[in-house]
Amino acid sequence: MGSTSEVxxxxxxxxxxxxxxxxxxxxxxxxxxxxxxxxxxxxxLNHELVKNPATTFYGRVKGLSMKDDGILPNDIxxxxxxxxxxxxxxxxxxxxxxxxxKRIAKKRDCIYLMPANPEFKPIRVTExxxxxxxxxxxxxxxxxxx
Amino acid sequence: xxxxxxxxxxxxxxxxxxxPALRNRPVVVLSNNDGCVIARSNEAKELGIAMGALPFxxxxxxxxxxxxxxxxxxxxxxDMSHRVMxxxxxxxxxxEIYSIDEAFLSFDGYNLYDLEAYSREIVGKxxxxxxxxxxxxxxxxxTLAKVANKTAKKRKELKGVYVIDSDEKRIEAxxxxxIGDVWGxxxxxxxxxxxxxxxxxxxxxxxxxxWIQKHMTVVGRRTYDELCGHPRIDFExxxxxxxxxxxxxxxxxxxxxxxxxxxAVANYAARCCExxxxxxxxxxxxxxxxxxxxxxxxxxxxxxxxxxxxxxATNSSMELVKYATKGLRAIFKEGFHYKKAGVIVSxxxxxxxxxxxMFYELDAIKQGKIMKVLDELNGAMGRNxxxxxxxxxxxxxxxxxxxxxxxxxxxxxxxITVKA
Numbered sequence: 001m002g003s004t005s006e007v008x009x010x011x012x013x014x015x016x017x018x019x020x021x022x023x024x025x026x027x028x029x030x031x032x033x034x035x036x037x038x039x040x041x042x043x044x045l046n047h048e049l050v051k052n053p054a055t056t057f058y059g060r061v062k063g064l065s066m067k068d069d070g071i072l073p074n075d076i077x078x079x080x081x082x083x084x085x086x087x088x089x090x091x092x093x094x095x096x097x098x099x100x101x102k103r104i105a106k107k108r109d110c111i112y113l114m115p116a117n118p119e120f121k122p123i124r125v126t127e128x129x130x131x132x133x134x135x136x137x138x139x140x141x142x143x144x145x146x
Numbered sequence: 147x148x149x150x151x152x153x154x155x156x157x158x159x160x161x162x163x164x165x166p167a168l169r170n171r172p173v174v175v176l177s178n179n180d181g182c183v184i185a186r187s188n189e190a191k192e193l194g195i196a197m198g199a200l201p202f203x204x205x206x207x208x209x210x211x212x213x214x215x216x217x218x219x220x221x222x223x224x225d226m227s228h229r230v231m232x233x234x235x236x237x238x239x240x241x242e243i244y245s246i247d248e249a250f251l252s253f254d255g256y257n258l259y260d261l262e263a264y265s266r267e268i269v270g271k272x273x274x275x276x277x278x279x280x281x282x283x284x285x286x287x288x289t290l291a292k293v294a295n296k297t298a299k300k301r302k303e304l305k306g307v308y309v310i311d312s313d314e315k316r317i318e319a320x321x322x323x324x325i326g327d328v329w330g331x332x333x334x335x336x337x338x339x340x341x342x343x344x345x346x347x348x349x350x351x352x353x354x355x356x357w358i359q360k361h362m363t364v365v366g367r368r369t370y371d372e373l374c375g376h377p378r379i380d381f382e383x384x385x386x387x388x389x390x391x392x393x394x395x396x397x398x399x400x401x402x403x404x405x406x407x408x409x410a411v412a413n414y415a416a417r418c419c420e421x422x423x424x425x426x427x428x429x430x431x432x433x434x435x436x437x438x439x440x441x442x443x444x445x446x447x448x449x450x451x452x453x454x455x456x457x458x459a460t461n462s463s464m465e466l467v468k469y470a471t472k473g474l475r476a477i478f479k480e481g482f483h484y485k486k487a488g489v490i491v492s493x494x495x496x497x498x499x500x501x502x503x504m505f506y507e508l509d510a511i512k513q514g515k516i517m518k519v520l521d522e523l524n525g526a527m528g529r530n531x532x533x534x535x536x537x538x539x540x541x542x543x544x545x546x547x548x549x550x551x552x553x554x555x556x557x558x559x560x561x562i563t564v565k566a
Contacts, residue, residue, distance in 0.1 A: 054232040055275035082275040094166040132166060134277075 049139050055082035057135065059092055059099075066090075066101055069116040075142050077101070079135035090137040095123065096130055104133070147261060147284055147311075148377070149251040150291040151234055151268065153227075154279045154299065156247035157185035160226045161216050161551055163277030172213040176201065179396050180217050180549065217550040229276050237268050242381050250288060252381055265307045285310035288379045289372035292329040293319050293347065316375060320348035330369040335362055347373055391429070393417045394488020400439060401484045407436060408471050408478075412537040414489040415463070415470035422461035422491065423517060426498075429491035430459035432466060434473040439485035450477040459495055462513040463520065466491070467534045 050056045059077040069090070079092050087106045092099055093113060102113035102123065111131075113123040125131050153159060158173040172189035176182065183199045193211055195204050201215070208215060227246045235241050240252035251268075253261060265282045272280045283294025290310055297319045298308035310316045326336035328347050338361065344350050351373050358366045368378045393414035401407050411434060422429055437449030452473045460466060470489050523532045 052275070054229040081277065082271065097167050134166065 049078055051138070052080050052082050056080050056138075059101075061101060063101075065115040065117050065120040067117045069103075070142075071101070071116070071140055072142070075140050077137045078139040078141070080138050081135040083136040083138075085133045085136060092134045092137060094130075094132045094134050095125065099134065101137070147253040147256065147286055148288055148291045149238070149253060149261075149265060149268075149282055149284045150244075150288070150295045151230075151249050151251065151272070151280050151282045152295050152299070153230060153247035154281060155185060155187050156227075156278065157216075157218065157223055158187040158190070159278045160219075160223050161214070162187075163226065164551075168214050172211055173216070174204075174208075174213060175216045175218050176549070178218060179398065181396070184218065215549050219551050222551065226276060226278060230272055230278055230280070233272050233275055234268070237264070240381055250291065250381065253284070261311070262307060262309045265309065266305075269306050279306070281306040283308050283310070285316070286375045287372040287377040289329050289369055290316065290319075290375060293323055293373070296323070296327065310375075313375075317348060320351060320373065321346060323347040325350055328369060328373070330365065330372075335366065338362075389494055390490060390492045391418050391421050391494070392488060392490045393421075394435070394486065394490070396486045397484065402482070404475075404478055404480070407484055407487055408474055409537060410487050411436075411470050411474045411489060412467045412534060414487065415466045416534055416537055418489055418491045419461050419463040419466050419517070420521070422494070423521060425494075426496065427494045428459035428461045428497050429466075430456050430493040430495065431491065432456060432469055432473065433490040433492070434470050434477065434488070435490075436474070436477060436484050436487045438482050442483070442485075445483050446481070448479055448482045450479075452477045459493070460513075461497060462517055463534050464513060464516070467537070 046053075057079050059079055061071055061073055061075040061077060063073065071090075077092065083089075085091055085104050087104065089104050090101070091104050091113075092101055093104075094100075095113070100113065100123075102115060105112040105114050105122070111125040113125060115122065155173075157175040161173055161175065162168045170189070171187075172193055172195075173187040174183050174190045174195060175185040177184045180201065182201070183195060183197060183204070186195055186197070190213060193207055193213070195207060195213070201208075204213075207213065223246060230247075231241065231243050231249055234249050234251060238251035238253060240254070242250040242252075244250055253259070256264070261284050265284055269280055269282050272278065281295055281298045283291045283296070283298050284307075285291045285294045294308040294310045298304050298306050301308075308315075308319065310319055323346055325331060325339050325344055325347055326333065328350070331339070331350075339345075339350060342353075344353060351370065353370070355367065355370065358370050362369075371378045395410075395414070397410065401410070415432070418429070418432075431453060433451055433453045435449070435451035438445060438447050440447065454469050454473050456465070456469060466489075474487075520532050
């Protein structure tokens with residue numbers, strides 16, 4: 001693995017409406033939940049997780065630099081390009097020829113790209129670098145059964 | 147006022163949006179079948195790569211200048227276009243999508259807005275949100291909005307926005323604008339005008355109106371009025387449903403076998419039906435054509451088409467494939483090297499208003515159900531997973547797309563193939 005988390009991109013299909021029945025009343029962990037005879041209206045994850053469909057893209061994580069944030073290889077990132085980066089945001093950045101996933105730390109005269117893994121060093125971004133914030137990660141999707 | 151938003155070098159910009167390393171590299175996109183150059187980044191234009199250039203003609207330029215070359219990826223371009231248009235629709239109630247990368251926005255009733263600031267916001271939001279840089283021109287007519295847009299693109303200091311809101315700005319924009327670049331002035335009229343000594347759009351607006359009416363008909367007169375700032379071309383918000391759907395392509399290599407050509411024709415027919423079903427329409431006429439490569443003077447030439455009136459209008463792939471291949475069998479001749487085939491359906495009517503045929507029994511309801519299942523399966527699993535038998539799996543006729551960019555597409559099936 002390189003020194004960065006690489007991501008690959010594909011655009012999102014948000015026209016496809018997938019509704020899952022959502023049982024209201026919460027789920028009582030540890031207890032069999034009381035039988036619900038009625039179902040609420042469907043829940044659409046596209047609608048819940050993708051606030052700006054026109055500017056939302058997906059990326060897949062490669063590499064371990066964000067491990068301690070719980071972000072591991074093959075996780076899928078939901079990336080909104082329209083959002084302005086805020087301090088502490090998880091961002092897909094493009095720096096010196098490649099995409100990297102890091103948290104943004106704004107300082108007075110520069111920006112640091114912060115990893116979440118002691119084996120990786122923060123990247124100091126100055127005007128010398130070819131750098132753009134490509135998009136802000138709003139959600140991370142993980143498969144828990146791989 | 148009317149705004150025109152235009153994506154800068156759209157296809158090349160789509161490729162760059164997902165690959166920022168291409169930002170400072172020249173980029174060209176090739177037509178279907180990797181035939182010729184159909185889109186260029188500014189850097190590629192500066193290298194002197196012309197529209198329509200053939201790949202082998204520019205081989206050296208490509209190598210020497212590290213030009214990135216792509217096959218056209220219409221899945222990607224279509225999706226990115228849709229995103230741009232969706233954002234534009236949040237800024238104006240009336241958006242006329244003029245082409246894949248251009249839209250007119252109506253600003254009727256925006257009198258209290260600072261349209262220049264508003265335009266800068268639109269340009270900023272689209273460019274940031276999609277990664278596709280856009281330019282915007284604003285004026286009182288569509289033709290002038292086009293002029294304003296080109297001016298915004300040409301003059302770097304304008305930063306992508308030009309508003310023609312005074313006569314001074316109008317005259318300034320028209321003064322340096324070549325008459326041949328004016329929307330609505332074709333090549334013949336441009337030549338006619340240059341012969342009259344009229345080289346710029348401004349000179350055109352200073353001509354005698356009667357002369358224009360006489361030599362360039364009402365069309366020229368309309369352009370004249372529009373350039374003077376009087377709108378004469380209305381908004382077309384609802385594009386009329388397509389009256390003809392065509393699916394025709396050159397083959398990746400020349401084909402000689404009937405079964406290979408039949409496979410292609412079956413696929414084109416099936417694709418026409420997919421489009422018909424999307425519009426909720428049926429067609430009652432189908433035309434099939436084939437021809438050889440006219441540029442290969444060393445080979446015997448042949449070309450023919452056949453028109454078939456269907457007994458009942460249909461959008462069923464099974465029905466249309468049946469008739470299209472029947473037609474092909476009638477016109478196909480052995481002993482030729484075929485380069486292109488196509489299927490064109492016409493006489494398109496809404497699916498709800500089909501005339502039945504008492505002499506022709508077709509279980510339309512059953513076919514409709516089958517097609518619905520077919521569309522759903524292909525939607526979920528990827529195009530052409532379930533097909534009509536004749537479409538075949540050999541695909542010798544298939545497009546050459548050797549430099550297709552990763553399809554950052556909208557399909558789950560494509561997501562799986564992305565390497566992690």
